[in-house]
Structure formats: structure tokens, C-alpha cells
Amino acid sequence: MGPGPKRWVEVVVDGTTARVPEGATLLEACRSLDIEIPTLCYLETLTPANACRLCVVELEGSRALVPACSRTAVAGAVVHTDTERVRHSRKLVLELLTSSVDLSLAGPQVQRWMEQYQVRAENFGPPAPPAAEGERDHRLAGHHHPNGGGQAETVAQPVKVHDDLYIRDYSRCILCYKCVEACGEDAQNTFAIAVAGRGFDARISTEFDEPLNESACVYCGNCIGVCPTGALMFKSEFDLRRKGTWDESKQTVTRTVCPYCGVGCNLDVHVQDNRIVKATSPLDHSVTHGHLCIKGRFGWSFVQSGET
Ligand code: SF4
Ligand code: SF4
Numbered sequence: 001m002g003p004g005p006k007r008w009v010e011v012v013v014d015g016t017t018a019r020v021p022e023g024a025t026l027l028e029a030c031r032s033l034d035i036e037i038p039t040l041c042y043l044e045t046l047t048p049a050n051a052c053r054l055c056v057v058e059l060e061g062s063r064a065l066v067p068a069c070s071r072t073a074v075a076g077a078v079v080h081t082d083t084e085r086v087r088h089s090r091k092l093v094l095e096l097l098t099s100s101v102d103l104s105l106a107g108p109q110v111q112r113w114m115e116q117y118q119v120r121a122e123n124f125g126p127p128a129p130p131a132a133e134g135e136r137d138h139r140l141a142g143h144h145h146p147n148g149g150g151q152a153e154t155v156a157q158p159v160k161v162h163d164d165l166y167i168r169d170y171s172r173c174i175l176c177y178k179c180v181e182a183c184g185e186d187a188q189n190t191f192a193i194a195v196a197g198r199g200f201d202a203r204i205s206t207e208f209d210e211p212l213n214e215s216a217c218v219y220c221g222n223c224i225g226v227c228p229t230g231a232l233m234f235k236s237e238f239d240l241r242r243k244g245t246w247d248e249s250k251q252t253v254t255r256t257v258c259p260y261c262g263v264g265c266n267l268d269v270h271v272q273d274n275r276i277v278k279a280t281s282p283l284d285h286s287v288t289h290g291h292l293c294i295k296g297r298f299g300w301s302f303v304q305s306g307e308t
Pocket of ligand 1: 218
């Protein structure tokens, strides 16, 4: 453990004073008071990407709304988290996302925010037809054309199923950058994926859109571990969902230590019907912070009876 903070700062959030260590963010100040701030692109183990803008709050003296996830709490700051302007901004962010991206697997919290902010995806019209397989992957920057009006443009496209380890369903991708950060300097330092394209045609891509198995990807699965929407998913989970038999209420999660090497990564083994269906790692593990290598993440199928 490093030395504790040298100083503390006090900020006022919705009329209540929060005392946080110097360098803490407004998000941390809000959370210290149990004030919920919705986030999509934020994860405590990653550098804030400031991508989703769902966490915006009003900061007195600031002309624009500020992202709570990355704005440092400065002594004397006065913050409002639930004003008309904040609610309007969050509602619009969620409406733009849900009109163009499939958020159905983004978790109950996101569904709750949809209700809380009275999100109406239909405000943008019925969804435009999905893109053909691979078509979005080759769009050129700046060449996006409106679809003629009356329909909401979407990122809908066929799922990429290229191997037995994980799938990429970019119809569910909100471009939060978490996978890019986990693959890059926040964890894996492999830099196999990045954002290609611009504007509405921006997408997650390997270098030159190479197939995953010909890219720099080492199949650590750390991108799956941080994806908030189910865009990146274990193939095992994907198959069970397709069959309609994925059932988290029937699953147990057992914490253990990865058996492969001496690092000692913690594994959370998810089991359904006496079969391992996926392996994750706890975010608060001091060695791995939720990240694993290919062996810990995927190397468990040998345990299943009758499989190699
Ligand atoms: S599996 Fe690992 S190396 Fe491959 S894209 Fe995901 S984070 Fe990067
Ligand atoms: S694939 Fe998932 S983690 Fe990556 S940008 Fe899209 S939503 Fe975020």
C-alpha cells in the first residue's frame, strides 16, 4: 500500500458536504454520499474515457455540464446531480443510444435508468434495416450518408462468430472504449483493437480489420470482462443464450485460484447445470484487477465430462 492522501478536500454535492482525498473525482465524491450517478463507460480499474457522457453533473462556475467520472473534486466545488438540465442530458444520451444500439443485455441497472429518465427510443423513428455482414467494417471516414429520414440509423449487423472462445456482437456496442483500454495500456498492453472510422461509422476494429485470429489478439478475454453491454461474450454463454437455456438464477459462482501458474489470479467460476459456463475475475483482486490470460479465462473446458 502506498502512503495515504496528504490532504483532503471538501466539496458540496446536492447541499451535502463530501470529504474526499485530494485527487478524487466528483464521481467518487458523489458515491461517498451514496448519490447514484449513472455510468456506462466508467470502470474503477480503467482510465476514464469520457465517452458516454451519462455521468454529467452541473458544476457551479462551469458553463458546460462536466463528466463526474473524470473531473477532479476541487476544494469548494459545488455540484448538482439532479437538475432539469442534467436529467435532460442523460435522457438524450440514453435515447440516442437505445435508438441505435441493442441495450437489452446491458443489465437491470441500465433498464432502471431508462425508466427513471423516461427514455423513449421511438422519438427517433423506427429502426433502419441492419447492415449486411462486414459492411460497417469497411465504411470510410466521412462517407456516412443519412438514410433518407423517417428511420433511426442503427449499428445493427450480424454477430461475428469466428472461434470457440468469444463472439463479437457489435449491434450491442456503445463505443464505450472499455475493451480498447483493457486491451491497451490499462491492462493487457496488446493493442489488438482500436476505434476505426468517424462519427456514426466509428466502430471497434482490429488493425486493417484483420480477422481476430490473424490480428495481435492473444485471447486474454479482458475485453469481455469489461464490456458493459454483452457485445463481447463468451461463446459458451452465447450458445446457451441462443438455445434459450442461459439462466443466471440457476448459476453458482465459486471463487478459486487459477491452477495454471504461480501468479495466483483469482477466478470466479460460473456453473450452470453442473457445467462451467464461463470464468471471470474479481475487479478488487490486487494482482489482476479483474484481468486474466487466455488460460485462466478460457482454459477450463477440460474439466467438463467428455470434453477435451
Ligand atoms: S482478447 Fe485480449 S488481446 Fe484480444 S482483443 Fe480482447 S483484450 Fe485484446
Ligand atoms: S465492444 Fe463492449 S467494451 Fe468495447 S466499446 Fe463496445 S460496448 Fe464498449
